[in-house]
Amino acid sequence: MSEALQILQKYWKHDRFREPQEAIIQSILEGNDTFALLPTGGGKSVCFQIPALMRNGICLVISPLIALMKDQVQNLQSKNIKAIALTGGVSQDDIIAILDNCQFGNYKFLYLSPERLQHDWIVERLKQLPINLIAIDEAHCVSQWGHDFRPAYLKISALKTHFPSTPFLALTATANKRVQEDICMHLALVNPKVFTKSFTRENLAYHVIKTEDKLFKIQQILTKNPQSSIIYVRNRKSCIETSQQLNQLGFTCTFYHGGLPAKEKEKNMQSWFENKSQVIVATNAFGMGIDKPDVKTVIHIQLPENLENYYQEAGRAGRNGEKAFGIIVTNPSDIAYTKAQFIDVLPDKKFVKDVYIKLNNYFQIAYGEGYNESFAFNLNQFCAHYHFPVIKAFNSLQFLDRQGIITFQSESTEKISLQFIIPSKEVIRYISLHPHDEPIITAILRTYSGIFDTETTINPHLIAKKAQVTLDQVDKVIDKLATNQCIVLHAKNNDSSITFNEAREDDLTINRVAKFLEHQNKLKEAQFDSVVHYISNEDTCKNKILLAYFDEIAKVDCGTCSYCTAKKKVQPVEITQSVLQLLENKALTSREIENQLHISTEATIFAIQILLEQGRIKINTNNQYYLI
Structure with a gap:
Protein backbone atom coordinates (compact mmCIF):
# COMPACT_ATOMS: atom_id res chain seq x y z
CA MET A 1 0.00 0.00 0.00
CA SER A 2 1.34 3.44 -0.93
CA GLU A 3 2.27 5.92 1.78
CA ALA A 4 -0.22 8.44 0.32
CA LEU A 5 -3.07 5.94 0.64
CA GLN A 6 -2.06 5.12 4.21
CA ILE A 7 -2.25 8.84 5.10
CA LEU A 8 -5.64 9.10 3.38
CA GLN A 9 -6.94 6.18 5.45
CA LYS A 10 -5.39 7.40 8.70
CA TYR A 11 -6.62 11.00 8.61
CA TRP A 12 -9.56 11.05 6.18
CA LYS A 13 -10.88 7.49 6.69
CA HIS A 14 -11.22 6.87 2.92
CA ASP A 15 -10.11 3.60 1.30
CA ARG A 16 -9.31 5.02 -2.13
CA PHE A 17 -8.59 8.25 -3.94
CA ARG A 18 -11.00 9.97 -6.29
CA GLU A 19 -9.87 10.36 -9.87
CA PRO A 20 -7.40 12.13 -10.46
CA GLN A 21 -6.23 12.89 -6.87
CA GLU A 22 -3.53 10.22 -6.78
CA ALA A 23 -1.98 11.34 -10.07
CA ILE A 24 -1.90 14.97 -8.86
CA ILE A 25 -0.20 13.92 -5.61
CA GLN A 26 2.35 11.88 -7.56
CA SER A 27 3.10 14.85 -9.83
CA ILE A 28 3.79 17.05 -6.78
CA LEU A 29 6.01 14.42 -5.15
CA GLU A 30 8.03 14.30 -8.39
CA GLY A 31 8.63 18.05 -7.96
CA ASN A 32 6.46 19.23 -10.85
CA ASP A 33 4.50 22.45 -11.02
CA THR A 34 0.91 21.25 -11.32
CA PHE A 35 -2.43 22.68 -12.39
CA ALA A 36 -5.61 20.91 -11.24
CA LEU A 37 -9.14 21.74 -12.32
CA LEU A 38 -11.43 19.72 -10.07
CA PRO A 39 -15.11 20.70 -10.16
CA THR A 40 -16.87 21.20 -6.84
CA GLY A 41 -16.83 18.12 -4.64
CA GLY A 42 -13.68 16.79 -6.31
CA GLY A 43 -11.56 16.90 -3.15
CA LYS A 44 -9.04 19.63 -3.96
CA SER A 45 -7.62 20.07 -0.44
CA VAL A 46 -6.44 16.45 -0.19
CA CYS A 47 -4.27 17.05 -3.28
CA PHE A 48 -1.93 19.37 -1.35
CA GLN A 49 -2.50 18.18 2.21
CA ILE A 50 -1.31 14.61 1.64
CA PRO A 51 1.95 15.38 -0.25
CA ALA A 52 2.74 18.07 2.34
CA CYS A 59 3.07 23.74 3.07
CA LEU A 60 2.17 27.34 2.23
CA VAL A 61 -1.51 27.62 1.21
CA ILE A 62 -2.64 30.84 -0.45
CA SER A 63 -6.40 31.41 -0.41
CA PRO A 64 -8.68 34.47 -0.63
CA LEU A 65 -11.45 32.91 1.45
CA ILE A 66 -11.07 33.57 5.17
CA ALA A 67 -13.99 31.30 6.08
CA LEU A 68 -12.50 28.43 4.08
CA MET A 69 -9.03 28.97 5.61
CA LYS A 70 -10.49 28.83 9.11
CA ASP A 71 -12.53 25.75 8.23
CA GLN A 72 -9.53 23.86 6.82
CA VAL A 73 -7.29 24.83 9.75
CA GLN A 74 -9.92 23.60 12.21
CA ASN A 75 -10.32 20.34 10.28
CA LEU A 76 -6.56 19.74 10.27
CA GLN A 77 -6.24 20.60 13.95
CA SER A 78 -9.07 18.16 14.75
CA LYS A 79 -6.86 15.48 13.16
CA ASN A 80 -3.92 16.59 15.38
CA ILE A 81 -2.15 18.09 12.36
CA LYS A 82 -0.43 21.40 13.18
CA ALA A 83 -1.92 24.16 11.01
CA ILE A 84 -2.31 27.90 11.41
CA ALA A 85 -3.81 30.80 9.42
CA LEU A 86 -2.61 34.35 8.95
CA THR A 87 -5.96 36.11 8.48
CA GLY A 88 -6.89 39.80 8.37
CA GLY A 89 -7.02 41.95 11.49
CA VAL A 90 -4.00 40.28 13.08
CA SER A 91 -1.49 42.69 14.66
CA GLN A 92 2.13 42.79 13.49
CA ASP A 93 3.28 41.29 16.80
CA ASP A 94 0.85 38.40 16.37
CA ILE A 95 2.01 37.87 12.77
CA ILE A 96 5.61 37.66 13.99
CA ALA A 97 4.56 35.15 16.67
CA ILE A 98 2.69 33.03 14.10
CA LEU A 99 5.66 32.99 11.72
CA ASP A 100 7.98 32.11 14.61
CA ASN A 101 5.71 29.16 15.38
CA CYS A 102 5.91 28.08 11.75
CA GLN A 103 9.70 28.32 11.77
CA PHE A 104 10.37 26.60 15.08
CA GLY A 105 7.13 24.84 16.03
CA ASN A 106 7.03 21.98 13.53
CA TYR A 107 3.88 23.26 11.81
CA LYS A 108 2.78 21.49 8.60
CA PHE A 109 0.43 24.12 7.08
CA LEU A 110 0.43 27.92 6.94
CA TYR A 111 -2.62 29.53 5.34
CA LEU A 112 -2.55 33.17 4.25
CA SER A 113 -4.33 35.52 1.88
CA PRO A 114 -2.54 36.77 -1.27
CA GLU A 115 -2.66 40.33 0.09
CA ARG A 116 -0.10 39.33 2.75
CA LEU A 117 2.48 38.80 -0.01
CA GLN A 118 2.37 42.53 -0.77
CA HIS A 119 4.33 43.15 2.44
CA ASP A 120 8.07 42.65 1.86
CA TRP A 121 8.84 41.87 5.49
CA ILE A 122 6.35 38.97 5.46
CA VAL A 123 7.92 37.59 2.29
CA GLU A 124 11.35 37.87 3.96
CA ARG A 125 10.06 35.81 6.88
CA LEU A 126 8.52 33.25 4.52
CA LYS A 127 11.93 32.82 2.87
CA GLN A 128 13.24 31.50 6.19
CA LEU A 129 10.62 28.73 6.36
CA PRO A 130 11.26 25.17 5.07
CA ILE A 131 8.43 25.37 2.53
CA ASN A 132 7.89 22.03 0.77
CA LEU A 133 4.90 23.00 -1.39
CA ILE A 134 3.06 26.18 -2.39
CA ALA A 135 -0.64 25.58 -3.03
CA ILE A 136 -2.74 28.31 -4.63
CA ASP A 137 -6.44 27.73 -3.98
CA GLU A 138 -9.20 29.48 -5.98
CA ALA A 139 -6.52 30.04 -8.64
CA HIS A 140 -9.06 31.50 -11.11
CA CYS A 141 -8.64 34.73 -9.08
CA VAL A 142 -5.30 35.24 -10.85
CA SER A 143 -7.04 35.72 -14.20
CA GLN A 144 -8.78 38.93 -15.24
CA TRP A 145 -11.20 36.63 -17.07
CA GLY A 146 -11.94 34.67 -13.91
CA HIS A 147 -15.11 35.42 -11.97
CA ASP A 148 -13.34 36.69 -8.84
CA PHE A 149 -10.17 38.42 -10.07
CA ARG A 150 -7.81 39.75 -7.38
CA PRO A 151 -4.70 41.75 -8.40
CA ALA A 152 -2.90 40.50 -5.27
CA TYR A 153 -2.76 37.05 -6.89
CA LEU A 154 -0.38 38.49 -9.50
CA LYS A 155 2.24 38.83 -6.73
CA ILE A 156 2.37 35.08 -6.15
CA SER A 157 4.67 34.43 -9.10
CA ALA A 158 7.40 36.42 -7.28
CA LEU A 159 7.68 33.49 -4.86
CA LYS A 160 9.19 31.51 -7.74
CA THR A 161 12.33 33.58 -7.34
CA HIS A 162 12.66 32.66 -3.67
CA PHE A 163 11.56 29.02 -3.96
CA PRO A 164 12.78 27.88 -7.40
CA SER A 165 12.82 24.17 -6.54
CA THR A 166 9.54 24.11 -4.59
CA PRO A 167 6.59 22.75 -6.59
CA PHE A 168 3.58 25.02 -7.11
CA LEU A 169 0.05 23.58 -7.21
CA ALA A 170 -2.74 25.74 -8.70
CA LEU A 171 -6.27 24.60 -7.84
CA THR A 172 -9.65 25.76 -9.07
CA ALA A 173 -13.15 24.38 -9.49
CA THR A 174 -14.33 26.67 -12.29
CA ALA A 175 -12.16 27.80 -15.19
CA ASN A 176 -12.63 27.70 -18.95
CA LYS A 177 -9.64 27.21 -21.25
CA ARG A 178 -8.85 30.91 -21.47
CA VAL A 179 -8.73 31.19 -17.67
CA GLN A 180 -6.65 27.99 -17.35
CA GLU A 181 -3.99 29.39 -19.69
CA ASP A 182 -4.05 32.71 -17.81
CA ILE A 183 -3.48 30.94 -14.48
CA CYS A 184 -0.45 29.00 -15.69
CA MET A 185 1.07 32.15 -17.25
CA HIS A 186 0.48 34.57 -14.35
CA LEU A 187 1.71 32.08 -11.72
CA ALA A 188 4.81 31.42 -13.85
CA LEU A 189 4.30 27.67 -13.63
CA VAL A 190 7.21 25.81 -15.26
CA ASN A 191 6.12 23.02 -17.65
CA PRO A 192 3.11 22.31 -15.46
CA LYS A 193 1.44 18.93 -15.37
CA VAL A 194 -2.21 19.71 -16.12
CA PHE A 195 -5.09 17.69 -14.69
CA THR A 196 -8.63 18.56 -15.67
CA LYS A 197 -11.70 16.64 -14.67
CA SER A 198 -14.85 16.80 -16.76
CA PHE A 199 -17.55 19.17 -15.55
CA THR A 200 -20.09 16.45 -16.27
CA ARG A 201 -21.98 15.19 -13.23
CA GLU A 202 -23.78 12.17 -14.65
CA ASN A 203 -25.92 11.65 -11.55
CA LEU A 204 -27.01 15.30 -11.34
CA ALA A 205 -30.09 16.37 -13.31
CA TYR A 206 -30.33 20.11 -14.06
CA HIS A 207 -33.87 21.49 -14.19
CA VAL A 208 -35.25 24.95 -14.91
CA ILE A 209 -38.88 25.12 -13.79
CA LYS A 210 -40.97 28.13 -14.77
CA THR A 211 -43.90 28.81 -12.48
CA GLU A 212 -46.00 31.68 -11.15
CA ASP A 213 -46.18 30.09 -7.68
CA LYS A 214 -42.68 29.25 -6.47
CA LEU A 215 -43.68 28.12 -3.00
CA PHE A 216 -46.19 25.63 -4.39
CA LYS A 217 -43.57 24.23 -6.74
CA ILE A 218 -41.00 23.92 -3.93
CA GLN A 219 -43.61 22.11 -1.86
CA GLN A 220 -44.11 19.63 -4.72
CA ILE A 221 -40.35 19.07 -5.14
CA LEU A 222 -39.66 18.53 -1.42
CA THR A 223 -42.65 16.22 -1.03
CA LYS A 224 -41.53 14.11 -4.00
CA ASN A 225 -37.91 14.13 -2.76
CA PRO A 226 -38.05 14.05 1.07
CA GLN A 227 -34.28 13.67 1.46
CA SER A 228 -31.77 16.35 2.50
CA SER A 229 -32.07 19.60 0.52
CA ILE A 230 -30.53 23.07 0.20
CA ILE A 231 -32.55 26.06 -0.97
CA TYR A 232 -30.44 29.05 -2.05
CA VAL A 233 -31.85 32.58 -1.80
CA ARG A 234 -30.30 35.98 -2.39
CA ASN A 235 -30.70 37.77 0.95
CA ARG A 236 -31.21 37.30 4.68
CA LYS A 237 -34.86 38.37 4.62
CA SER A 238 -35.77 35.73 2.00
CA CYS A 239 -33.74 33.22 4.00
CA ILE A 240 -35.85 33.64 7.14
CA GLU A 241 -39.21 34.07 5.34
CA THR A 242 -38.78 30.98 3.13
CA SER A 243 -37.74 28.88 6.13
CA GLN A 244 -40.81 30.02 8.07
CA GLN A 245 -43.13 29.30 5.13
CA LEU A 246 -41.76 25.77 4.69
CA ASN A 247 -42.05 25.03 8.41
CA GLN A 248 -45.69 26.15 8.27
CA LEU A 249 -46.21 23.71 5.38
CA GLY A 250 -44.97 20.87 7.59
CA PHE A 251 -41.35 20.53 6.46
CA THR A 252 -38.49 20.47 8.98
CA CYS A 253 -36.49 23.48 7.93
CA THR A 254 -33.67 25.66 9.27
CA PHE A 255 -31.71 28.55 7.77
CA TYR A 256 -28.19 29.99 7.43
CA HIS A 257 -26.86 33.42 6.49
CA GLY A 258 -23.77 35.52 7.16
CA GLY A 259 -25.50 37.69 9.77
CA LEU A 260 -26.21 34.88 12.22
CA PRO A 261 -24.15 34.64 15.43
CA ALA A 262 -21.57 31.85 15.32
CA LYS A 263 -23.49 29.71 17.83
CA GLU A 264 -26.71 29.86 15.82
CA LYS A 265 -24.86 29.08 12.59
CA GLU A 266 -23.33 26.01 14.18
CA LYS A 267 -26.63 24.89 15.72
CA ASN A 268 -28.59 25.27 12.46
CA MET A 269 -25.90 23.61 10.38
CA GLN A 270 -25.67 20.65 12.76
CA SER A 271 -29.45 20.22 12.67
CA TRP A 272 -29.24 19.89 8.89
CA PHE A 273 -26.09 17.74 8.89
CA GLU A 274 -27.72 15.30 11.33
CA ASN A 275 -30.90 15.23 9.17
CA LYS A 276 -33.00 16.67 12.01
CA SER A 277 -33.90 19.32 9.42
CA GLN A 278 -34.72 18.13 5.91
CA VAL A 279 -34.06 21.57 4.41
CA ILE A 280 -31.60 24.39 5.01
CA VAL A 281 -32.48 27.72 3.38
CA ALA A 282 -29.27 29.66 2.83
CA THR A 283 -27.60 32.60 1.19
CA ASN A 284 -24.34 32.04 -0.68
CA ALA A 285 -22.54 32.52 2.67
CA PHE A 286 -23.33 28.81 3.11
CA GLY A 287 -21.19 26.41 1.18
CA MET A 288 -17.46 26.71 1.84
CA GLY A 289 -16.20 23.38 3.13
CA ILE A 290 -19.72 21.88 3.09
CA ASP A 291 -19.48 18.23 2.04
CA LYS A 292 -22.72 16.42 2.92
CA PRO A 293 -22.93 13.37 0.65
CA ASP A 294 -26.67 12.69 0.83
CA VAL A 295 -28.04 16.02 -0.47
CA LYS A 296 -30.79 15.06 -2.93
CA THR A 297 -31.88 18.46 -4.16
CA VAL A 298 -30.36 21.94 -4.45
CA ILE A 299 -33.00 24.52 -5.36
CA HIS A 300 -32.34 28.12 -6.39
CA ILE A 301 -35.48 30.23 -6.05
CA GLN A 302 -33.78 33.39 -7.27
CA LEU A 303 -31.41 33.58 -10.21
CA PRO A 304 -27.69 33.11 -9.44
CA GLU A 305 -25.21 35.86 -10.22
CA ASN A 306 -23.22 33.71 -12.65
CA LEU A 307 -22.98 30.12 -13.88
CA GLU A 308 -19.72 29.54 -12.00
CA ASN A 309 -21.48 30.07 -8.67
CA TYR A 310 -24.51 28.11 -9.83
CA TYR A 311 -22.42 25.12 -10.88
CA GLN A 312 -20.62 25.05 -7.53
CA GLU A 313 -23.80 25.46 -5.47
CA ALA A 314 -25.88 22.96 -7.48
CA GLY A 315 -22.90 20.59 -7.30
CA ARG A 316 -23.42 20.14 -3.56
CA ALA A 317 -26.16 17.68 -4.48
CA GLY A 318 -25.50 14.01 -5.14
CA ARG A 319 -21.96 13.68 -3.84
CA ASN A 320 -22.78 10.10 -2.79
CA GLY A 321 -23.16 9.21 -6.47
CA GLU A 322 -26.93 8.70 -6.31
CA LYS A 323 -29.32 10.57 -8.61
CA ALA A 324 -29.82 14.16 -7.48
CA PHE A 325 -31.25 17.43 -8.77
CA GLY A 326 -30.02 20.98 -9.33
CA ILE A 327 -33.14 23.07 -9.86
CA ILE A 328 -33.80 26.72 -10.65
CA VAL A 329 -37.40 27.74 -9.94
CA THR A 330 -38.13 30.93 -11.86
CA ASN A 331 -40.90 33.20 -13.08
CA PRO A 332 -41.06 35.87 -15.83
CA SER A 333 -40.20 38.77 -13.51
CA ASP A 334 -36.94 37.19 -12.26
CA ILE A 335 -34.73 38.46 -15.09
CA ALA A 336 -35.68 42.11 -14.58
CA TYR A 337 -35.46 41.74 -10.78
CA THR A 338 -32.05 40.07 -10.91
CA LYS A 339 -30.71 42.60 -13.41
CA ALA A 340 -31.74 45.36 -11.01
CA GLN A 341 -30.09 43.47 -8.15
CA PHE A 342 -26.79 42.58 -9.84
CA ILE A 343 -26.17 44.77 -12.87
CA ASP A 344 -27.91 48.07 -12.16
CA VAL A 345 -26.11 48.34 -8.79
CA LEU A 346 -22.58 47.89 -10.13
CA PRO A 347 -20.61 50.90 -8.85
CA ASP A 348 -18.54 53.10 -11.16
CA LYS A 349 -15.20 54.68 -10.28
CA LYS A 350 -16.77 57.86 -8.86
CA PHE A 351 -19.05 55.93 -6.52
CA VAL A 352 -16.29 53.59 -5.27
CA LYS A 353 -14.04 56.57 -4.58
CA ASP A 354 -16.83 58.29 -2.63
CA VAL A 355 -17.43 55.15 -0.51
CA TYR A 356 -13.69 54.75 0.15
CA ILE A 357 -13.23 58.36 1.28
CA LYS A 358 -16.37 58.31 3.44
CA LEU A 359 -15.27 55.00 4.98
CA ASN A 360 -12.00 56.57 6.09
CA ASN A 361 -13.84 59.63 7.39
CA TYR A 362 -16.30 57.38 9.23
CA PHE A 363 -13.45 55.87 11.24
CA GLN A 364 -11.57 59.21 11.47
CA ILE A 365 -8.54 57.98 9.54
CA ALA A 366 -6.26 60.78 8.35
CA TYR A 367 -4.52 60.84 4.98
CA GLY A 368 -1.46 58.57 5.08
CA GLU A 369 -2.76 56.71 8.17
CA GLY A 370 -4.87 53.62 8.86
CA TYR A 371 -2.59 50.75 7.85
CA ASN A 372 -3.64 47.46 9.55
CA GLU A 373 -6.32 49.12 11.69
CA ASN A 380 -26.72 49.71 7.28
CA GLN A 381 -25.67 52.37 9.79
CA PHE A 382 -22.82 53.47 7.50
CA CYS A 383 -25.14 53.74 4.49
CA ALA A 384 -27.80 55.60 6.48
CA HIS A 385 -25.17 58.08 7.73
CA TYR A 386 -23.99 58.96 4.20
CA HIS A 387 -27.24 58.22 2.28
CA PHE A 388 -25.65 55.45 0.21
CA PRO A 389 -27.81 52.76 -1.47
CA VAL A 390 -26.95 49.65 0.54
CA ILE A 391 -26.37 47.09 -2.24
CA LYS A 392 -24.26 49.48 -4.31
CA ALA A 393 -22.16 50.36 -1.25
CA PHE A 394 -21.81 46.65 -0.42
CA ASN A 395 -20.55 45.98 -3.97
CA SER A 396 -18.05 48.82 -3.59
CA LEU A 397 -16.70 47.39 -0.33
CA GLN A 398 -16.48 43.94 -1.92
CA PHE A 399 -14.49 45.41 -4.81
CA LEU A 400 -12.11 47.18 -2.41
CA ASP A 401 -11.76 43.88 -0.53
CA ARG A 402 -10.88 41.95 -3.69
CA GLN A 403 -8.30 44.54 -4.60
CA GLY A 404 -6.68 44.05 -1.18
CA ILE A 405 -7.26 47.67 -0.14
CA ILE A 406 -9.47 46.57 2.77
CA THR A 407 -10.56 43.29 4.28
CA PHE A 408 -14.35 43.31 4.51
CA GLN A 409 -15.76 40.43 6.52
CA SER A 410 -19.55 40.45 6.30
CA GLU A 411 -20.12 38.06 9.17
CA SER A 412 -21.84 38.71 12.46
CA PRO A 423 -12.18 45.15 44.62
CA SER A 424 -9.79 42.26 43.96
CA LYS A 425 -10.23 40.94 47.51
CA GLU A 426 -13.99 40.71 46.89
CA VAL A 427 -13.27 38.72 43.73
CA ILE A 428 -11.24 36.25 45.85
CA ARG A 429 -14.20 35.98 48.23
CA TYR A 430 -16.58 35.43 45.29
CA ILE A 431 -14.35 32.62 43.97
CA SER A 432 -14.36 30.92 47.39
CA LEU A 433 -18.17 30.91 47.25
CA HIS A 434 -18.23 29.72 43.61
CA PRO A 435 -15.23 27.35 43.32
CA HIS A 436 -16.43 25.85 40.00
CA ASP A 437 -16.05 29.29 38.37
CA GLU A 438 -12.43 29.76 39.48
CA PRO A 439 -10.63 28.54 36.29
CA ILE A 440 -12.62 30.94 34.11
CA ILE A 441 -12.36 33.98 36.41
CA THR A 442 -8.64 33.35 36.92
CA ALA A 443 -8.09 33.08 33.16
CA ILE A 444 -9.85 36.45 32.64
CA LEU A 445 -7.81 38.19 35.35
CA ARG A 446 -4.48 36.78 34.12
CA THR A 447 -5.19 37.59 30.47
CA TYR A 448 -6.48 41.16 30.98
CA SER A 449 -4.44 42.86 33.68
CA GLY A 450 -6.20 46.28 33.50
CA ILE A 451 -9.70 44.90 33.78
CA PHE A 452 -10.24 46.53 37.24
CA ASP A 453 -9.31 49.97 35.91
CA THR A 454 -11.07 50.17 32.56
CA GLU A 455 -13.70 48.43 30.46
CA THR A 456 -11.83 45.83 28.43
CA THR A 457 -12.79 43.90 25.30
CA ILE A 458 -12.28 40.19 25.90
CA ASN A 459 -12.02 37.14 23.67
CA PRO A 460 -14.28 34.40 25.13
CA HIS A 461 -12.75 31.76 22.83
CA LEU A 462 -9.30 32.50 24.27
CA ILE A 463 -10.63 32.33 27.84
CA ALA A 464 -12.30 28.97 27.11
CA LYS A 465 -9.03 27.61 25.73
CA LYS A 466 -6.96 28.84 28.69
CA ALA A 467 -9.46 27.57 31.26
CA GLN A 468 -9.92 24.30 29.36
CA VAL A 469 -13.71 24.67 29.34
CA THR A 470 -16.40 25.16 26.70
CA LEU A 471 -17.42 28.54 25.29
CA ASP A 472 -20.90 28.01 26.75
CA GLN A 473 -19.39 27.65 30.25
CA VAL A 474 -17.49 30.93 29.83
CA ASP A 475 -20.70 32.71 28.75
CA LYS A 476 -22.58 31.39 31.80
CA VAL A 477 -19.88 32.52 34.25
CA ILE A 478 -19.75 36.01 32.68
CA ASP A 479 -23.54 36.30 32.84
CA LYS A 480 -23.46 35.19 36.50
CA LEU A 481 -20.78 37.80 37.35
CA ALA A 482 -22.97 40.48 35.73
CA THR A 483 -26.12 39.27 37.55
CA ASN A 484 -24.25 39.38 40.88
CA GLN A 485 -23.04 42.92 40.05
CA CYS A 486 -19.39 41.96 40.11
CA ILE A 487 -18.81 43.35 36.61
CA VAL A 488 -20.19 45.86 34.11
CA LEU A 489 -20.90 43.92 30.91
CA HIS A 490 -21.54 45.19 27.40
CA ALA A 491 -22.17 42.99 24.36
CA LYS A 492 -22.48 44.68 20.98
CA ASN A 493 -23.43 42.93 17.74
CA ASN A 494 -21.96 44.06 14.44
CA ASP A 495 -22.80 42.58 11.06
CA SER A 496 -19.21 42.81 9.78
CA SER A 497 -15.71 44.13 10.29
CA ILE A 498 -13.32 46.30 8.27
CA THR A 499 -9.52 46.07 8.24
CA PHE A 500 -7.52 48.67 6.28
CA ASN A 501 -4.66 46.92 4.47
CA GLU A 502 -3.14 50.15 3.14
CA ALA A 503 -2.59 53.68 4.37
CA ARG A 504 -5.22 56.13 3.14
CA GLU A 505 -4.32 57.75 -0.20
CA ASP A 506 -7.73 58.56 -1.77
CA ASP A 507 -7.15 59.36 -5.51
CA LEU A 508 -3.91 57.38 -5.74
CA THR A 509 -5.58 54.29 -4.31
CA ILE A 510 -8.71 54.39 -6.49
CA ASN A 511 -6.93 55.41 -9.74
CA ARG A 512 -4.67 52.37 -9.37
CA VAL A 513 -7.59 49.92 -9.43
CA ALA A 514 -10.10 51.77 -11.66
CA LYS A 515 -9.23 49.73 -14.78
CA PHE A 516 -9.99 46.52 -12.89
CA LEU A 517 -13.38 47.91 -11.85
CA GLU A 518 -14.36 48.67 -15.45
CA HIS A 519 -13.21 45.23 -16.62
CA GLN A 520 -15.01 43.41 -13.81
CA ASN A 521 -18.26 45.28 -14.48
CA LYS A 522 -18.19 44.20 -18.13
CA LEU A 523 -17.42 40.63 -17.11
CA LYS A 524 -20.34 40.58 -14.65
CA GLU A 525 -22.69 41.79 -17.38
CA ALA A 526 -21.50 39.00 -19.71
CA GLN A 527 -21.89 36.43 -16.92
CA PHE A 528 -25.43 37.59 -16.21
CA ASP A 529 -26.28 37.26 -19.91
CA SER A 530 -25.10 33.62 -19.69
CA VAL A 531 -27.47 32.98 -16.76
CA VAL A 532 -30.36 34.49 -18.76
CA HIS A 533 -29.46 32.27 -21.73
CA TYR A 534 -29.35 29.19 -19.48
CA ILE A 535 -32.85 29.69 -18.05
CA SER A 536 -34.46 31.08 -21.23
CA ASN A 537 -33.19 28.63 -23.85
CA GLU A 538 -35.93 26.12 -24.69
CA ASP A 539 -34.12 24.29 -27.50
CA THR A 540 -30.98 22.82 -25.89
CA CYS A 541 -30.09 20.29 -23.20
CA LYS A 542 -29.31 22.17 -19.96
CA ASN A 543 -26.25 20.02 -19.34
CA LYS A 544 -24.93 20.93 -22.82
CA ILE A 545 -25.39 24.66 -22.09
CA LEU A 546 -23.49 24.40 -18.78
CA LEU A 547 -20.65 22.36 -20.26
CA ALA A 548 -20.32 24.71 -23.25
CA TYR A 549 -19.93 27.63 -20.83
CA PHE A 550 -16.84 25.89 -19.45
CA ASP A 551 -15.54 25.08 -22.97
CA GLU A 552 -16.50 21.42 -22.75
CA ILE A 553 -18.48 19.90 -25.60
CA ALA A 554 -21.15 17.28 -24.91
CA LYS A 555 -21.94 15.20 -28.00
CA VAL A 556 -25.25 13.82 -26.75
CA PRO A 572 -48.13 18.77 -27.88
CA VAL A 573 -51.25 18.11 -29.93
CA GLU A 574 -53.14 16.19 -27.24
CA ILE A 575 -52.16 18.58 -24.43
CA THR A 576 -52.93 21.78 -26.34
CA GLN A 577 -56.38 20.42 -27.20
CA SER A 578 -56.98 19.62 -23.52
CA VAL A 579 -55.92 23.16 -22.51
CA LEU A 580 -58.28 24.70 -25.10
CA GLN A 581 -61.18 22.59 -23.82
CA LEU A 582 -60.51 23.71 -20.23
CA LEU A 583 -60.37 27.38 -21.20
CA GLU A 584 -63.77 27.18 -22.93
CA ASN A 585 -65.35 27.32 -19.46
CA LYS A 586 -63.30 30.08 -17.83
CA ALA A 587 -59.87 31.75 -17.65
CA LEU A 588 -57.27 29.79 -15.65
CA THR A 589 -53.71 30.25 -14.36
CA SER A 590 -51.01 27.84 -15.48
CA ARG A 591 -51.06 26.24 -12.02
CA GLU A 592 -54.82 25.62 -12.29
CA ILE A 593 -54.34 24.11 -15.77
CA GLU A 594 -51.54 21.88 -14.45
CA ASN A 595 -53.63 20.66 -11.51
CA GLN A 596 -56.79 20.01 -13.51
CA LEU A 597 -55.01 18.14 -16.30
CA HIS A 598 -52.62 16.32 -13.89
CA ILE A 599 -49.58 17.02 -16.08
CA SER A 600 -46.08 18.31 -15.34
CA THR A 601 -45.17 21.99 -15.11
CA GLU A 602 -42.89 21.57 -18.14
CA ALA A 603 -45.70 20.08 -20.23
CA THR A 604 -48.11 22.84 -19.16
CA ILE A 605 -45.69 25.66 -20.01
CA PHE A 606 -44.81 23.98 -23.32
CA ALA A 607 -48.48 23.76 -24.35
CA ILE A 608 -49.22 27.34 -23.26
CA GLN A 609 -46.25 28.64 -25.27
CA ILE A 610 -47.47 26.86 -28.40
CA LEU A 611 -50.98 28.30 -28.02
CA LEU A 612 -49.62 31.82 -27.34
CA GLU A 613 -47.43 31.62 -30.46
CA GLN A 614 -50.42 30.41 -32.49
CA GLY A 615 -52.45 33.37 -31.24
CA ARG A 616 -55.18 31.14 -29.83
CA ILE A 617 -54.93 32.33 -26.19
CA LYS A 618 -53.87 35.44 -24.26
CA ILE A 619 -53.00 36.24 -20.65
CA ASN A 620 -54.87 38.81 -18.53
CA THR A 621 -53.67 41.02 -15.66
CA ASN A 622 -54.47 38.24 -13.15
CA ASN A 623 -52.02 35.87 -14.90
CA GLN A 624 -54.96 33.85 -16.23
CA TYR A 625 -55.06 32.45 -19.76
CA TYR A 626 -58.23 32.85 -21.86
CA LEU A 627 -59.40 31.99 -25.38
CA ILE A 628 -59.24 34.63 -28.08
Missing part, protein backbone atom coordinates in the same frame (compact mmCIF):
# COMPACT_ATOMS: atom_id res chain seq x y z
CA LEU A 53 2.37 15.50 5.12
CA MET A 54 4.67 13.11 3.24
CA ARG A 55 7.54 15.61 3.10
CA ASN A 56 9.60 17.42 5.70
CA GLY A 57 8.77 21.09 6.06
CA ILE A 58 5.65 23.22 5.81
CA SER A 374 -9.50 47.07 12.28
CA PHE A 375 -13.00 48.23 13.17
CA ALA A 376 -16.36 46.66 13.93
CA PHE A 377 -18.71 47.80 11.18
CA ASN A 378 -22.45 47.97 10.57
CA LEU A 379 -23.17 48.41 6.87
CA THR A 413 -19.51 39.29 15.39
CA GLU A 414 -20.27 39.81 19.05
CA LYS A 415 -17.92 42.16 20.83
CA ILE A 416 -17.90 41.58 24.61
CA SER A 417 -16.37 44.13 26.96
CA LEU A 418 -16.41 44.10 30.76
CA GLN A 419 -14.90 45.70 33.85
CA PHE A 420 -14.72 44.41 37.41
CA ILE A 421 -16.46 46.91 39.73
CA ILE A 422 -15.66 45.12 43.01
CA ASP A 557 -28.11 15.17 -24.64
CA CYS A 558 -28.02 14.17 -20.95
CA GLY A 559 -31.51 12.66 -20.99
CA THR A 560 -32.28 13.84 -17.43
CA CYS A 561 -32.51 17.66 -17.47
CA SER A 562 -35.77 19.62 -17.74
CA TYR A 563 -35.35 20.01 -21.51
CA CYS A 564 -34.68 16.32 -22.09
CA THR A 565 -37.49 15.07 -19.85
CA ALA A 566 -39.99 17.53 -21.36
CA LYS A 567 -38.99 16.40 -24.85
CA LYS A 568 -39.67 12.77 -23.84
CA LYS A 569 -43.01 13.41 -22.14
CA VAL A 570 -44.78 16.07 -24.12
CA GLN A 571 -47.28 15.19 -26.83
